[in-house]
Amino acid sequence: MTSPTVGFTIDRESLEVAPASTAKMSVCGLAGPFATHAPYDDATFTAAFPLDTPVLINSTDAKARMIAPDGQIGRALSLINAQFADGQTAALVVLVRTATGVDDAATIAAIAGNSTTGTGIWAFKRAGAVCGVYPRLIAVPGWTRQTSLDGEGALLANPIAAALPALLASIYAFAYVWTGGVDAATSKAYRETIASGRIQPIDTGVVTTLSDGTTVANDDPTPIALGLHVRRDFEKDGRPFSSILNQPIYGIVGPSRHVDFSLLDGATEGQDLLAHQVSVIIRGESGDDFAIADGGFVFMGFENCDPEATWSQTHKVRGRDFIELTAIRTVRQYLGRFNLTTQTCKTIVDTVDDILAAAEAKGEILGRRVRFDPDLNNTSDLRSGLIWVEAKFEEAPVFRKLGLVSRPYAIALAKTIETLAAQAI
Structure with a gap:
């Protein structure tokens, strides 16, 4: 439409603080070979x-029912599903089916895949474009x-555990691996092969029941950890700042x-x-004062394998991922739509601060500081359209230990004497 000679020109502009576009952190990802379940045919x-x-x-859903329920992925x-909270009915899961090799080594190689060709676990990198979500x-x-x-x-x-860190870092995901549940020495040796803040090993296998009533004596527990995170996130409105310790x-x-x-003996x-x-x-132990619970079975774990203690608590890693991904999703709408003016810079700073303010109000972080950093920014960067915003915040740590000084x-004895003396009078 041509601009009028006499009249008005209206230009709607939305350079305001944007509402947060929150990241989805509870989508699970499972990879490995799996077979069909009758009555579905192989072609379908x-x-x-x-x-x-x-x-x-x-x-x-119906697709989940196509998978053999007693196979590894079906059991997973x-x-x-078994870990869901009240009112929770399902989880989003990204599946990657891999080829079954002639032996375990070939099957593992197919799962570890190739980062160049995007096979095996590397197929998860295409999930954003193909599925509309990334597994986290x-x-x-x-x-x-x-x-x-x-x-x-x-x-x-393990070749898969060795391949996971680079994949996880690229999509802001977290993984659980199983050491095999043989004994403590084996699990500790396994842990020594990992130096990633995005991987948490589990020692203990579980006994599960198949559809014919028989049991698997030593099943993989990692899907349980995924289910516990899905449950905790669901309880907290999809926000991943809660640990699954003692769940x-x-x-x-x-x-x-x-x-x-x-609880007392290290x-x-x-x-x-x-x-x-x-x-x-x-296992919970009724009547044992030093047990973690009176009954049932409890997951005990809260730390990953990061060499830096700052990032060792898993819920902190997932929480920071959530903040950073939410900032990306929210601020991207400003890119290219506005020139880099003082107002634009202030709006972006305020938008990031709003994301952190919500987390602080919910007790997910203990404090925050968001600012246009004068030390990081310079005239050359500003001229090219680049600004740096410093966002400092501290995730709330999990309560894991009480030191009780008994x-x-x-003074109580002295007060007792005073009370008795007063009554005697």
Whole structure:
């Protein structure tokens, strides 16, 4: 429309603080070989789940029912579903079906895939474009426990666990791996092969029930951890700032092995594994004052394998991912639409601050400071359209230990004497 000679020109502009476009952090990702479930034929199944392709399903929908329920992925979906909170009915899951090799090594190689060709777990990188979401909680049930020794007898990393850190960092995801549940020594040796703040190993396997009533004596527990995160996020309006430490586990017959645990004794096997950033599943003990619970089965774990203690608590990593991803999703609408003026800079700073203010109001972070940093910004960057915003915030740590100082209180005796003396009068 041509501008009028006499009249008005109206230009609507929305250079205001934008409402937060929150990231989805509770989407699970499972990778590995899996088969069809009768009555679905192979052609229909293959069309629904092509090899090395991310496929989004609802964990209780028709596509989920196409998967053999007693297979590794089928059991994983059941374990995720078993952890749901009241009112929660399903989880979003991105599945990547991989080829079954001639042996375990070939199957593991197919799952580890290739970053260049986008096969195996690397197919998750295409999930954003293909599925509309990225999985942010990843497990490879049944295939992370296999390890080998080098010529000198030192433990070699599982190939999938070795490939995961780069993938996880690229899509802001977190993964759980299983050490095999053999014993504490094996789990600690396994943990020594990992140095990633996006991976948390679990020691204890679980006993699960198949559809014919038989049991799997030592099943992979990693889907349980994913389900617990889905539950905790659901309870907190999709915000991933809560730990799954000391969360009850459902849907299992029991742990595959007993792990000794005491709330007071750090020398017990469970406490020792926790000290090495290895999670465990503990059985509740009614009548035991030093047990973690009176009954049921409890997930005990809160730390990943990051070499830096600052980022060792898993919920902190997921919470910071949420803040950063939300900032990306929210601020991107300003790119290219406005010139870099003082008002634009202030609006962007205020937008980021609003994201952190909401987290602080909910008790997810302890404090914040957001500002246009004069030390980081310079005339050359501003001229090119680049600004730096400093966002400082501290995630609330999980409450994991109480130091109780128990002392006598002589003043109480003196007050007792005073009371008795007054009554005697």
